[in-house]
Amino acid sequence: MVFRCAVLWLLLFGVPLAGAAEDTFGLGSGLFRDHAVVMLLIEPASGAIVDANPAAVAYYGYARAQLLQMTIQQINIFALEQVEQEYRLAAREKRSYFQFQHRLANGMIRFVDVFSSPVVVAGRTLLLSMIHDVESRNRLQASVVASETRLRFAEQVAKLGHWTLDLETGTYEFSDGAQALLGWHSATMDTQSFRTMIAPEDLPRMDRLRQAQLAGRADYSVNVRFKRPDGLLIDLHTEGRYDPATNTMFGVIHDMTDYQQALRTLSSRTVAFFAMMTFALLAQLGIIVLLVSSARRRRKAEAALRESKQRLDQLAQQNRTIVWETDAQGRYTFVSDVIREVLGYEPEEVIGQLHFYDWHPDAGREAFKSAALGVFARREEFNRQENPIVTRDGKALWVATSGLPMVDAQNNLLGYRGIDVDITDRKRAQFDLEEKNREIEEFTDIVCHDLKSPLVTIASFLPILKQDIAAADTEQIRADLAYIEGATTKMEQLLDALQQLCQVGRGKNTFVRLAPGLLIDDCLASLAGPLRQRQIRVRVEDLPLQLHGDALQFGQIWQNLIENAIKYMGDQQAPEIVLGVEVAREGAVFYVRDNGMGIEPRHAERIFNLFSQLNPRSDGRGLGLGLVKKIVERYRGRIWVESQGLGEGSCFRFTLPAAVNDQGEPS
Amino acid sequence: MKCSDMPVILLAEDEPAHVEIVRRCLTQSAVTSCLVHVADGQQALNYLQRQGRYADPASAPRPGLILLDLNMPGMSGLDVLREIKADSNLKRIPVVMLTTSAIEVDMVRAYDLHVNSYLVKQLDFDRFKTMLEAISQYWLLWNQEPPANLTNGLLFHA
Numbered sequence: 001m002v003f004r005c006a007v008l009w010l011l012l013f014g015v016p017l018a019g020a021a022e023d024t025f026g027l028g029s030g031l032f033r034d035h036a037v038v039m040l041l042i043e044p045a046s047g048a049i050v051d052a053n054p055a056a057v058a059y060y061g062y063a064r065a066q067l068l069q070m071t072i073q074q075i076n077i078f079a080l081e082q083v084e085q086e087y088r089l090a091a092r093e094k095r096s097y098f099q100f101q102h103r104l105a106n107g108m109i110r111f112v113d114v115f116s117s118p119v120v121v122a123g124r125t126l127l128l129s130m131i132h133d134v135e136s137r138n139r140l141q142a143s144v145v146a147s148e149t150r151l152r153f154a155e156q157v158a159k160l161g162h163w164t165l166d167l168e169t170g171t172y173e174f175s176d177g178a179q180a181l182l183g184w185h186s187a188t189m190d191t192q193s194f195r196t197m198i199a200p201e202d203l204p205r206m207d208r209l210r211q212a213q214l215a216g217r218a219d220y221s222v223n224v225r226f227k228r229p230d231g232l233l234i235d236l237h238t239e240g241r242y243d244p245a246t247n248t249m250f251g252v253i254h255d256m257t258d259y260q261q262a263l264r265t266l267s268s269r270t271v272a273f274f275a276m277m278t279f280a281l282l283a284q285l286g287i288i289v290l291l292v293s294s295a296r297r298r299r300k301a302e303a304a305l306r307e308s309k310q311r312l313d314q315l316a317q318q319n320r321t322i323v324w325e326t327d328a329q330g331r332y333t334f335v336s337d338v339i340r341e342v343l344g345y346e347p348e349e350v351i352g353q354l355h356f357y358d359w360h361p362d363a364g365r366e367a368f369k370s371a372a373l374g375v376f377a378r379r380e381e382f383n384r385q386e387n388p389i390v391t392r393d394g395k396a397l398w399v400a401t402s403g404l405p406m407v408d409a410q411n412n413l414l415g416y417r418g419i420d421v422d423i424t425d426r427k428r429a430q431f432d433l434e435e436k437n438r439e440i441e442e443f444t445d446i447v448c449h450d451l452k453s454p455l456v457t458i459a460s461f462l463p464i465l466k467q468d469i470a471a472a473d474t475e476q477i478r479a480d481l482a483y484i485e486g487a488t489t490k491m492e493q494l495l496d497a498l499q500q501l502c503q504v505g506r507g508k509n510t511f512v513r514l515a516p517g518l519l520i521d522d523c524l525a526s527l528a529g530p531l532r533q534r535q536i537r538v539r540v541e542d543l544p545l546q547l548h549g550d551a552l553q554f555g556q557i558w559q560n561l562i563e564n565a566i567k568y569m570g571d572q573q574a575p576e577i578v579l580g581v582e583v584a585r586e587g588a589v590f591y592v593r594d595n596g597m598g599i600e601p602r603h604a605e606r607i608f609n610l611f612s613q614l615n616p617r618s619d620g621r622g623l624g625l626g627l628v629k630k631i632v633e634r635y636r637g638r639i640w641v642e643s644q645g646l647g648e649g650s651c652f653r654f655t656l657p658a659a660v661n662d663q664g665e666p667s
Numbered sequence: 668m669k670c671s672d673m674p675v676i677l678l679a680e681d682e683p684a685h686v687e688i689v690r691r692c693l694t695q696s697a698v699t700s701c702l703v704h705v706a707d708g709q710q711a712l713n714y715l716q717r718q719g720r721y722a723d724p725a726s727a728p729r730p731g732l733i734l735l736d737l738n739m740p741g742m743s744g745l746d747v748l749r750e751i752k753a754d755s756n757l758k759r760i761p762v763v764m765l766t767t768s769a770i771e772v773d774m775v776r777a778y779d780l781h782v783n784s785y786l787v788k789q790l791d792f793d794r795f796k797t798m799l800e801a802i803s804q805y806w807l808l809w810n811q812e813p814p815a816n817l818t819n820g821l822l823f824h825a
Contacts, residue, residue, distance in 0.1 A: 445770045449738070452767040456788045456795075457684040463792040464691055483684040 038131040040072065041121070047071040050126055059133070061105030072129075077101045077109060102131065108383070110134075163238075164250040165191070181236075181255050183228035199225035213242050213249070220251065320422035322399075325406075327415040330355045330373065334417075342399075342422050344392030359389035361396065379405040379413055386423065398427040450494055454487035461487075500556065500627055512551050516543045516558075516590070519551065520579055523559045530566050534575055538562075541580030545588060549659040553631045560624040561592040561652050570597035570647070588660050591653045598648040604641050628654070635659045670701035670728050674807045677730035678704045679711035679747060680765075681739045685788070688795060689734070689765075696800040698807060703730065708742025711735070712750055715757050730760060732806045737766035737773055745773075748780045759813065761806045 038059045041051040052060075052067040060067065060075065076083065078100055090098050097113045104110060115130040161178025165171070170191040179185060195203065202224040213220035220240040227233050240251025320342050325334040332350050339345055343359065357369040368387065375382055384400040391397060403418030461484050468476040520540055524531070531538060547554055562577060569575045578593045599607065608629040632639045632654045639654035676693065680686050686704050693702055705711045711733070714721045721727040733751070735744040744764060751757045763784040764777050777785055786802060789795040 445768075449768045449770070452788075452790075453682060453685075456767060456790055457682070457688070459790040460688040460691075460792040460795055461684070464688070479687075483687060487684060 038133070040067075040129045040131065041119075042072050042127040042129055044118070044125065044127045047073050056131070059104070059131070060102070075102050077103050097132075099134075161254075162250065162252045163240075164248055165240075167247045167249065178253055181234075181253060182226065183230050183232065197227050197229075199227070210240075210249070213240065216242075220249070322420040323418075324356070324420065325415055325417040326356055328376065328413045330357060330369075330376065330416075332356065333415060342391070342397070342420075343389070359387075361388050361390050376405070376413065376416065379407065381405065382418075384421075386427070389420075397422060397424045399423060447494075447498065451491065454490045454494075457487035458484050497624070497627065511549055513546050513548045514551055514554075516545070516547055516554065516581070519547075519555050520558050522555060523562055526559070527562055527566065530563075534566060534569055536566060536569065536575040536577055539576065539578045541578065543579075543581050543590075545581065545660060547656065547659045549635060549656075553634070554656075554659070557628050557631055557654070558592070560628045564624055564652075565592060565594035565596060565650070568597045568599075568650070569594065572596055586655060587657055589653050589655055591651055593649065593651040595649040598643040598646050598650050599641060600645055601643065604643065607641065608639060632656060670703070673699055673701040674731035675701050675703055675728050676732045676734060676803060676807075677711065677714060678702055678734045678765075679706075679708060679739065679744065680704065680734070680736045681706050682736070685736070688792070689799065692792075692796040692799040693803065695796060696803060698800060698803045700731075700803055700807060701728075703728075707739045708735075708744065708747040711747050712742070715751065715760075716754070731812070732803060733760055733762045734765045735762060737764055737768050737777075745776055745780060748777065748782055752781045761810065761812070763802055763806070 038056045039053045040049055040056055042048070043050050048071050049067050052064055054064075057064045057067065062070070073080075078086065083100075086098050086100065089095075097115045100112055100114055101109050102112050111134045113132045113134055115132070116127050118125050119128045120126075161181045162175045163178050164173040166173070172189045172191065172194055174182065174184065174187055174189065179187070198206065206222050206224055209218065209220050209222050212218035220242070221238075223235060223237050225233060226236045234255055236253055236255065238251055238253045240249050242249050320338065321336075322338050322342055323334075323336040324332060324339075326332050331352065332354055333352070335347050335350050337347060339347055339350060345354075355369075357365060357372060360368045381404050383402045385402070386398060386400050389397050389399055399420040400423045401418060401420050403416045405416055406414040408414055461480050465477065465480040465484070468480055517540065520543075524538060524540075558579070562579075565577045572595055574595070576595050579591070581588050581590045583589070608625050629639050635656040635658040637655035637657055637659075639652065641650050641652050643650040678686065678689055680689070690702055690704075693700055703714070705714055713719050714727050715730075715733075717724060717727050735747055737744040744766065748762055748764070751760065751762055758781075761783040763786055764782055765786050765788060766773070767788045769787050774785055783806075784802065786798060789798055
């Protein structure tokens with residue numbers, strides 16, 4: 001869209017590409033001063049702000065004098081390397097603008113598109129940046145959806161007009177905004193009268209493009225010179241669409257006179273800037289045309305409406321974004337259909353019936369309600385407030401809510417309009433992360449504890465040993481040394497296990513494809529001693545599949561599970577371990593089953609914590625199973641234990657989707 | 668083991684080396700006491716409630732101080748502490764945690780269960796010794812404990 005507009009612009013206007021005087025940009029001109037677009041003039045080397053237009057002053061909330069003391073680095077929250085990264089990204093995506101985040105005087109951070117272009121002012125090369133607030137554009141987009149009132153609102157904001165041309169009768173119909181622009185004080189005009197007001201040399205191009213649009217070959221986007229009834233000549237930009245269902249065309253017009261005049265006197269360099277400046281505007285026009293079309297079609301032909309409305313709806317659905325309006329008491333006066341999917345309510349059940357705070361979970365609802373109504377009373381705008389909500393079937397979700405107050409001419413609050421975006425997935429990820437952090441904290445605590453325990457032994461037995469040497473008590477000396485030796489062994493085991501744990505996820509080892517049966521044979525061979533000693537019977541069932549990944553880590557899974565089974569065999573008279581795989585709904589599920597001590601169901605979750613406190617002194621249970629869990633998760637799997645309770649044996653089950661389905665690298 | 672005439676310290680500790688360290692410390696201490704060791708939490712409770720092999724009161728003299736390790740297999744030190752403090756017959760015996768863990772949450776849990784003291788095992792043997800000497804001196808020598816069968820200041824006739 002943007003790119004097409006730029007090309008059109010250049011094609012249609014045939015702008016003077018060569019050499020007017022370079023300082024004609026004229027910062028004193030109305031263009032910079034009066035334009036509603038936020039503009040900053042920046043010294044490229046230092047980033048110092050050389051000038052700011054009133055729109056920039058209003059937008060950032062600093063006085064102009066203050067702004068002129070600042071550098072752009074104080075506004076752009078990106079660090080230097082992030083800025084450079086964005087430059088590269090923009091080049092790669094062939095974007096003519098940069099996506100930054102700017103901090104306003106009130107601390108608020110806004111997402112902005114920045115169009116930058118060098119200009120020469122009084123012999124100095126400066127950077128002219130046009131800042132376009134993407135959030136207000138998005139809000140504008142959301143707020144104009146689907147109703148005529150919203151459309152009028154948008155027209156006022158954007159100083160636009162829209163029109164409909166009935167091709168049967170040859171009659172134009174103009175909106176209030178369009179009438180103001182054209183200086184035409186009637187809602188209708190016939191085609192003939194309209195054509196007489198267009199500059200004759202522009203007519204063929206207009207007709208050609210209209211024919212192309214009617215034939216569905218091209219978008220209707222054209223610039224013409226229009227002579228108003230009061231004699232004023234204006235440059236008009238118009239975009240339109242043809243609706244075959246009603247045999248009408250409809251579209252948007254915008255007065256481009258200022259731009260056109262400026263363009264004619266501009267240097268080639270600044271032309272590029274103006275082309276860019278129109279991008280944002282035209283992109284916005286395009287959105288509005290789409291919305292106009294949606295609104296028009298709805299009124300004229302419900303059936304024909306579906307397609308374009310669906311496009312918008314799909315967009316909102318994909319983002320799970322609910323558009324809403326409430327009255328001053330917070331009761332819904334409008335909600336978009338997406339509510340059905342997100343919350344499970346029909347819009348009719350909500351409009352006029354429910355308040356925004358009714359979605360809030362019971363706990364804390366009153367506090368939320370009074371806080372939110374306080375915001376209403378102060379008519380504050382709010383942005384991405386994260387709230388918990390409960391769906392019709394009781395599911396807990398998180399939404400980010402943004403809203404704008406609607407006031408009448410007397411500044412009475414009419415209500416709020418805004419959007420709710422479902423952010424449950426992101427929230428969940430955040431909670432998972434917090435959970436992981438807690439786990440790591442716990443892990444650190446317990447590692448410290450388990451390293452400290454043998455250290456206490458060593459540190460204490462050294463002086464005891466000295467005493468015993470002095471007393472020449474050989475028997476005690478031998479005992480002391482045994483304790484010290486035991487402690488060092490324990491530390492060594494612990495450090496080994498830690499090292500293994502740290503290596504999971506680093507993926508230094510090469511990936512291979514192999515049958516799990518081979519791995520299990522290796523494990524059993526290395527555990528032959530303890531297995532024989534406890535006279536444990538091992539049965540390996542058929543494992544008819546291949547694993548793809550790090551053989552060493554796969555080996556660690558079975559090694560640790562088998563070791564665990566041996567360790568917790570208890571005083572079982574006929575000890576047995578069974579290894580195998582079965583196919584369940586979620587794919588291949590491996591299992592290691594024993595008839596040993598079993599585990600109390602209430603501990604079944606805890607044993608997989610990186611370091612379980614269930615039995616920390618028996619070197620390894622927590623750490624070993626924590627390691628297994630970490631490896632399993634690396635292959636996008638899960639692990640759990642089933643046991644009827646103490647003395648009933650345990651069955652460890654796990655999945656390795658990324659290794660079995662060969663989905664490439666594990667996460 | 669003969670503990671007659673000596674105050675008894677019950678130590679619940681699963682790490683044999685640490686048992687030996689405590690034994691050494693107490694042997695070299697100025698306060699005479701008799702150390703009784705159990706290897707896990709369940710045995711500690713069996714001892715205190717005179718269950719199983721401790722059924723004979725003579726085999727299980729009432730301790731003047733209980734030292735509890737925090738992390739033990741099966742019943743943890745905190746589990747034992749909870750049971751002791753819930754048992755009207757045992758709740759006035761001073762219980763001191765003796766652990767390597769200086770983790771806040773462990774301390775909070777222990778204090779919330781009305782532990783009488785919380786000690787962290789020292790890396791330095793001399794400090795370990797000083798600490799145990801001080802704690803046994805305080806609880807066995809200086810601290811006054813009411814008779815076990817006294818409730819609300821009245822003798823309880825059961």
